[in-house]
Amino acid sequence: MNKSIWAALLLLGVLAPYVVYPVFMMKLLCFALFAMAFNLLLGYTGLLSFGHAAFFGGASYITGHLVKNSGLTPELGILGGTLFAALLGYLVGSLAIRRQGIYFAMVTLALAQIVYFLALKLPFTGGEDGLQGIPRGLLFGLIDLNRVYLVGGRPLGLNLYYFVFAVFCLGFWVVHRTIHSPFGQVLKAIRENEPRAISLGYKVDRFKLMAFVISSAIAGLAGATKSLVFQLASLTDVSWHTSGEVVLMTLLGGVGTVLGPLVGAFTVVSLQSELSSVGSWITVIIGGIFVVCVLLFRRGFVGELARLLKRTL
Amino acid sequence: MELSFQTVLSQVMLGLNNGVFYAILSLGLAVIFGLLNIVNFVHGALYMLGAYVALLGYTMLGPLLGKPDFHLNYWVALIVAPLVVGLLGIGVERTMLRRLRKFDHLYGLLLTFGLALIIQGVFTNYFNVSGDAYDGKPESLEGAVNLGFMLFPKYRLWVIGISLLVCFATWFVIERTKLGSYLRAGTENPELVKAFGVNVPLMITLTYGYGAALAAFAGVLAAPIYSVSPVMGSEMIITVFAVVVIGGMGSIMGSIITGLLLGMVEGFTKVVYAPASSTVIFLIMVVVLLVKPTGLFGKES
Structure with missing residues (x-):
């Protein structure tokens, strides 16, 4: 993709908190990263995981626990959450890749449900209430993430915002490098024609598992960061609704496109904040978008646009 | 803990009661x-709809028609709910699922996921998430029967009996009749069956309608036992998915037996180690994936 597009996006990310409500932006960045991690699996490896909330929410709980109860600094807390998600991804992935296609989706959904039960029952998770009041603390023990700056009379939590933006860029870079590496090419080969990839001598299961672990680690990174932004790890984060939401974001933006998850996350997160007054009708609206999207534009916004422009986005 | 044979047996019987729901749905x-x-x-969500047809027929249909004393009879609901939901299923198949046949199967999963969200969302808006009790249980099914080792509620015994009957009737039709042979042939090679003059698209529509009706039937049966709530379906479906992964979807009898067995195992776990009873089916799924990834009744692909 064009260098100028990247520069424009980067500039947008840097300037955004002065224009848009920073908490909205941070939520968007976390979910966009989550959707990108998911897209690495569905879009580039052809695996539909219906249990990605387990990694997102699981990491969120672990980070919250490490920061709140063990007094770790935020970056170590996030690291811990991410490593946990990677480990969990290894366990779930090695089981799930034993089945293909539709069964893969069902296995991941069912395994994620075990994580949901654990989040409900384990002593440190706070049960139905979740883990509340997670402190943001001092980044590297130096930078206060709670610090607010007055810009044009508006108080802005810029330290936290730029930290989240940096995490997002790191995650984006990892996903991008993975897709465009020789490893990523093999993943695409598996997506297009698995038997042929096997006959070419690739150990397909290892590639799938590796992709699964990277994807769950990045999903965990997103969830861990989210727990610091909202100072909360809740059952919603590990529920199947969240797993479904990330599928929708990716699908709506465009499966297998670089910018799709970003656009999809933007659409869904904006909808949620715009329509927060309608209460639980939001579930109906999300479901409706799912149906329309599957029936009418399976390529998603970015995918359809790319088709019109006849180039990859 | 001392385990008496009787406690185990009675929990297993109650487990069998859950098992018949797993069996019908899977x-x-x-x-x-x-x-x-x-x-x-x-x-x-269709299972939940079935329960709500029974519930609303009992509580709201009368006032809606201007006859506050009218309650939709349980036995009538047992026929009407599957019909209504079956027709809804037919509509869904005709208008939506049919268009997806050319595409990846995953789109069907995503579309039906969206539909589940819509249905569940609508009911969450109008009804209590913690659930409402259904009071329409027929008097003839009140009370309990002495099974020798325990007193078992008559209603639950009826549920087990009728569910087994429906399951085995379905198995019989599919595996042992001419109509069933068309269905099985349609599964193997739809193009060839079409060439023999069988209306395959109609067969597909009716099959989907029948599946939806079965789910609604289970919902009506469940209404007097569990509280009727908007989330009863989503809680059920994830467990049933695990059941299906364990049994494999290739065999009708396989899914019936797996459903029944897992219900009993769940009941048994309740006596041995109660906290594990909500996850035991998922743990069994893990073991099955490790030992026999294709599922107990699955064919090698």
């Missing part, structure tokens, strides 16, 4: 999967 999933090749995520 049977419906298997029948739909066989012909349409999609995993019907909306199955749980």
Whole structure:
């Protein structure tokens, strides 16, 4: 993709908190990263995981626990959450890749449900209430993430915002490098024609598992960061609704496109904040978008646009 | 802890009661999967709809018609709910699922997931998430029967009996009759069956409708036992997915037996180690994936 597009996006990310409500932006960045991690699996490896909330929410709980109860600094807390998600991804992935296609989706959904039960029952998770009041603390023990700056009379939590933006860029870079590496090419080969990839001598299961672990680690990174932004790890984060939401974001933006998850996350997160007054009708609206999207534009916004422009986005 | 034979047996009987629901629902999933090749995520929501048809027929239909004393009879609901939901299923298949047949099977899963969200969302808006009790249980099914080792509620015994009957009737039709042979042939090679003059698209529509009706039937049966709530379906469907992974969707009898067995195992776990009873089915799924990844009754692909 064009260098100028990247520069424009980067500039947008840097300037955004002065224009848009920073908490909205941070939520968007976390979910966009989550959707990108998911897209690495569905879009580039052809695996539909219906249990990605387990990694997102699981990491969120672990980070919250490490920061709140063990007094770790935020970056170590996030690291811990991410490593946990990677480990969990290894366990779930090695089981799930034993089945293909539709069964893969069902296995991941069912395994994620075990994580949901654990989040409900384990002593440190706070049960139905979740883990509340997670402190943001001092980044590297130096930078206060709670610090607010007055810009044009508006108080802005810029330290936290730029930290989240940096995490997002790191995650984006990892996903991008993975897709465009020789490893990523093999993943695409598996997506297009698995038997042929096997006959070419690739150990397909290892590639799938590796992709699964990277994807769950990045999903965990997103969830861990989210727990610091909202100072909360809740059952919603590990529920199947969240797993479904990330599928929708990716699908709506465009499966297998670089910018799709970003656009999809933007659409869904904006909808949620715009329509927060309608209460639980939001579930109906999300479901409706799912149906329309599957029936009418399976390529998603970015995918359809790319088709019109006849180039990859 | 001292385990008396009687406590174990009575919990296993109650487990069997859950097991028949797993059996009916996973049977419906298997029948739909066989012909349409999609995993019907909306199955749980259809089950919930069935329960609500019974509940609302009992509580709201009368006042709505201007006759406050009218309550939709349980036995009538047992016929009407599957019909209503079955027709809804037919509508869904005709207007939506049919368009997806050319595409990846995963789109069917995603579409039905969206439908499940819509149905569940609508009911969450109008009804209590913690659930409402259904009071329409017929008097003839009140009370308990002495089974020798325990007093078992008559209603639950009826549920087990009628569910087994419906399951085995479905198995019989599919595996032992001419109509069933068309269905099985349609699963193997739809093009060839079409060439023999069988109306395959109609067969597919009716199969989906039947699967939906089965789910609603289970919902009506469940209404007097569990509280009727908007989330009853989504809680059920995830467990049923695990059941289906364990049994494999390739065999009708396989999904019935797996459903019944897992219900009993769940009941047994309740006596041995109660906290594990909500996850035991998922843990069994893990073991099955490790030992026999294709599922207990699955064929090698």
